[in-house]
Amino acid sequence: MPLKDFFKRQSPEYVELDFQNEERKDAKLTIQVEKLSSFADADRIQEKVRSGRILLVKIRELREKDIAELKRAVARVRKTCLAVDGDIAGIGEDWLLVTPKTAKINRGAE
Numbered sequence: 001m002p003l004k005d006f007f008k009r010q011s012p013e014y015v016e017l018d019f020q021n022e023e024r025k026d027a028k029l030t031i032q033v034e035k036l037s038s039f040a041d042a043d044r045i046q047e048k049v050r051s052g053r054i055l056l057v058k059i060r061e062l063r064e065k066d067i068a069e070l071k072r073a074v075a076r077v078r079k080t081c082l083a084v085d086g087d088i089a090g091i092g093e094d095w096l097l098v099t100p101k102t103a104k105i106n107r108g109a110e
Contacts, residue, residue, distance in 0.1 A: 042073040060094040
């Protein structure tokens with residue numbers, strides 16, 4: 001058998017695959033809106049931050065009702081953010097942005 005016939009019969013040792021990551025193409029970042037209307041709502045917000053969700057929290061109702069209770073609730077959520085290496089920031093007077101470890105809030109004016 002001639003040498004050139006030997007090479008014609010050999011199958012390739014590798015196969016090229018078309019790889020497309022369709023999951024990442026369709027993945028979207030979700031920001032969940034929550035309401036902090038009492039101190040008890042802080043538990044729900046803490047659980048969602050621990051599970052990795054980004055939250056936009058409306059605090060107007062509790063601020064108008066009881067500012068001391070609002071401060072306690074925000075302090076509790078803030079401690080959870082620190083524990084999970086997340087971030088928290090006020091947006092105006094009526095909103096809080098609460099993020100888990102996977103997102104950081106850029107406070108600088110660029």
